[in-house]
Amino acid sequence: MPLITLKAQIHADPQTEAVLKDAMFCATKVYNGLLWHLWKEHKETGRVDISRKNLNRILKELPRAKGYYSMSVQLTRDEVREAYKSFFALKRKGLTRHEAPGFRRKNCLSPLKYVQSGFRVDGERVTLSLGTSREDGVRQVSFRISHRPDIEYERVRELSIIYDKVSGRIEARLVVEVKARENKGTGRAAVDLGENILMAAVFDDGMVMLYSGKLIKAIRRYWQKVRANLKQNSRRWKQIAHREKKQVEHLLHMATSHFIAECVRRGVKEIAIGDLNGIRESIDYGDQLNQRLHVWPYRKLIDMLKYKGVLAGILVRDDINEGSTSITCHACGKVMASNRRHRGLYACSCGWKAQADINGALNIYERAYQVSPVKGSSGRVARPAVVSYHLGWHGVAEPKRRDKTLCASA
Known part of the structure; x- marks a missing residue:
């Protein structure tokens, strides 16, 4: 069954949004923590071990790894592995101008990724698991989402919570199974x-x-x-x-x-x-x-x-x-x-x-x-x-009035 990625807006109360941002901040700390330990190992031994066994050992030393769902932590670990694999591949090709994976900014909100488990989608309602070891005791959060209404899907395979730097909002990305329309063309x-x-x-x-x-x-x-x-x-x-x-x-x-x-x-x-x-x-x-x-x-x-x-x-x-x-x-x-x-x-x-x-x-x-x-x-x-086509009401020109309401809705 075909898969597509569906963009959805998140509608959550301030408390739920704060918990989600904290969990995303924890993902950043875990990502940077793994990179720091690998950098330290390379400095001491001259090599980088990106095996899952070694990275799992490092994860046990990172307190922020308890701030979000365990399977999502493993996906953050895999992000680090893939980043280093790409770096090694470029090195083998002789492209030495590329540098090793770098740290994310301290205030960066990294994606929370869920694959197959740890989440439930009931219509417009989404429930996410955050694990059982958070310091504030919150184990799960629930919120409403909205997306384009003309998409009918059978099942949600993956879900990601991301921070859109441009809009300043937290959004959801759902990888869903859809029913393709019958096409008898050749x-x-x-x-x-x-x-x-x-x-x-x-x-x-x-x-x-x-x-x-x-x-x-x-x-x-x-x-x-x-x-x-x-x-x-x-x-x-x-x-x-x-x-x-x-x-x-x-x-x-x-x-x-x-x-x-x-x-x-x-x-x-x-x-x-x-x-x-x-x-x-x-x-x-x-x-x-x-x-x-x-x-x-x-x-x-x-x-x-x-x-x-x-x-x-x-x-x-x-x-x-x-x-x-x-x-x-x-x-x-x-x-x-x-x-x-x-x-x-x-x-x-x-x-x-x-x-x-x-x-x-x-x-x-x-x-x-x-x-x-x-x-x-x-x-x-x-x-x-x-x-050819035109923007219609989406004018190219910048608004003349510095109206805060107008700017916010632009």
């Missing part, structure tokens, strides 16, 4: 993700669609300029960051919802997307462009496509090697960066001409399905349908 599509062109989509009949990303760029650029004149992490700075995040997410939801609906209408059963893992390490287009691409919401966009695809009975794959797809001629296979011309034009000496992002999407389609969606010997594709 069609296929491929998507190339970009910046100016948010999504270039190619369907198996040669039809293509372009989703503009220019408005997202404009929103991010505007709010970044506004934040540049403010003290970082100040209250006003966080309010603006939250406003930017909501506006960008609004546009991403509009684009992905429209695209998935179009896929359903066209009988698409599977969507292929390029594998973007490691893209931040591999790109080098200069400091300014690198910074823009590093913060571009590729992963959020893919996650939206995946969970909306699940609800529509569409499989979304993001494991396709997209190396050189943007500079490879779809007609003759020649790889030449200079073929990518101005204004998004891809033109090859063999006579093939196409919008550059469409050319990339066609290559992803061919790699994913071992066949080209282009019909006929002419190598032509259908004229692209360009999809």
Whole structure:
């Protein structure tokens, strides 16, 4: 049964919220405590032992480990192990610029994670176990949650309590089993993700669609300029960051919802997307462009496509090697960066001409399905349908009045 992650707001009284924050603070102390002991061992012995046996021994010396559920403590332990495993993997590749896992800030509220046990969800009511050894004697807490009403799920597999730094609220993330809608389609599509062109989509009949990303760029650029004149992490700075995040997410939801609906209408059963893992390490287009691409919401966009695809009975794959797809001629296979011309034009000496992002999407389609969606010997594709959208009441401009109520709701 398909799994999706459901975001939910927590509605709790001040006492319950204080207990949750204390438990999250304990998770931070445990995480930092494990790192400190490993650092100390490395200093004394020259090696780091991240075995579960050694980490469990360290846990017994950490008093804060009694501040939250025992299985959640083990998940914090596993976070430390995974962080060190990633560090060791980078070291083996010779990427020495990466440093060992660092401490979390003392006032950081780490996630409380529950897998299979330690929690109960009854409709809108959630009950969490906090163990039996807390100093204040609180063994469990209960609170109400609210989430989007159109999601029907069978069972909650995992639950996490997180602190959203932007909104300043405690929220819940539920990994739930959902019933996928019946999809009798047999069609296929491929998507190339970009910046100016948010999504270039190619369907198996040669039809293509372009989703503009220019408005997202404009929103991010505007709010970044506004934040540049403010003290970082100040209250006003966080309010603006939250406003930017909501506006960008609004546009991403509009684009992905429209695209998935179009896929359903066209009988698409599977969507292929390029594998973007490691893209931040591999790109080098200069400091300014690198910074823009590093913060571009590729992963959020893919996650939206995946969970909306699940609800529509569409499989979304993001494991396709997209190396050189943007500079490879779809007609003759020649790889030449200079073929990518101005204004998004891809033109090859063999006579093939196409919008550059469409050319990339066609290559992803061919790699994913071992066949080209282009019909006929002419190598032509259908004229692209360009999809644009606006924010409506979500204005880009900053409010003129410094109204605290307006800022808080932005």
